[in-house]
Amino acid sequence: MLWLKAFHIIFVVCWFAGLFYLPRIFVYYAASEQQAVREQLAVMARKLYRFVTPFMVIAVALGIVMIAMNPDYYLAARWMWLKLGGVACLIVYHIICGRYVRAINDHRNQHNHVFYRFFNEVPVLFLFAIVILAIVKPF
Template sequence: MLWMKALHIIFVVCWFSGLFYLPRLLVNYAGASHDATREQLAQMARRLYRFVTPFMVLVILLGIGMLSTNPGYYLHAGWFWAKMAGMAFLVAYHFQCGRYVRAAVEGRDRHSTRYYRFFNEVPVLFLFAMVMLAVLKPF
């Protein structure tokens, strides 16, 4: 169980590094004035998205593994369901990043740097909330 928890935390860190950096690439993409720079940033974002997606899958699989060790506890804990709601949002956020990356690669993304700067802050809020839920177990 402890090795599963350790791996879960490691892959959460890896996944979040991508969730933090990917929108920053899109901020720079949206603000770039040269086509070559935009193309390079779009390709960097595409490669990063492909790199961090397996980390998301591993986080989910390890989370399911930990759940299976004591389902009676987890499935009756309010904090767990709040954390799962946050996880569902982050998976949706990850896939939305993929849509934005695909649009950038195809040259059809029209979001502003201001939009991506706001979009970039969203996972920070969920990270704080989910860590607090997992550690403090408030309900």
């Protein structure tokens, strides 16, 4: 179980690295007025999204395996349901990032850098909540 938990945490950290950096690329893209820079940032965003998506899948899969190993405990814990709700929101956030990546690469971006600056802060809020729920187990 500890090996599973260790790898779960490793893949969560890798996924979050992407969730933190990808919207920052969006900010730079929207703020840039140079077409060559925008093209390079679009490529970077596409490659980063493709790179971190498997981390999300593996992190979720390992989490499901850990729950399956002790379902009576985890599924009865209110903190776990709140954590899973946060994870579901992050998965939606990840998918939205993918749509923004596609829009940027198709030259259909409709958001400015200020929007992306706020959008960039969303995963930080979920990180705080999920870590507190998983470690402190307040409920």
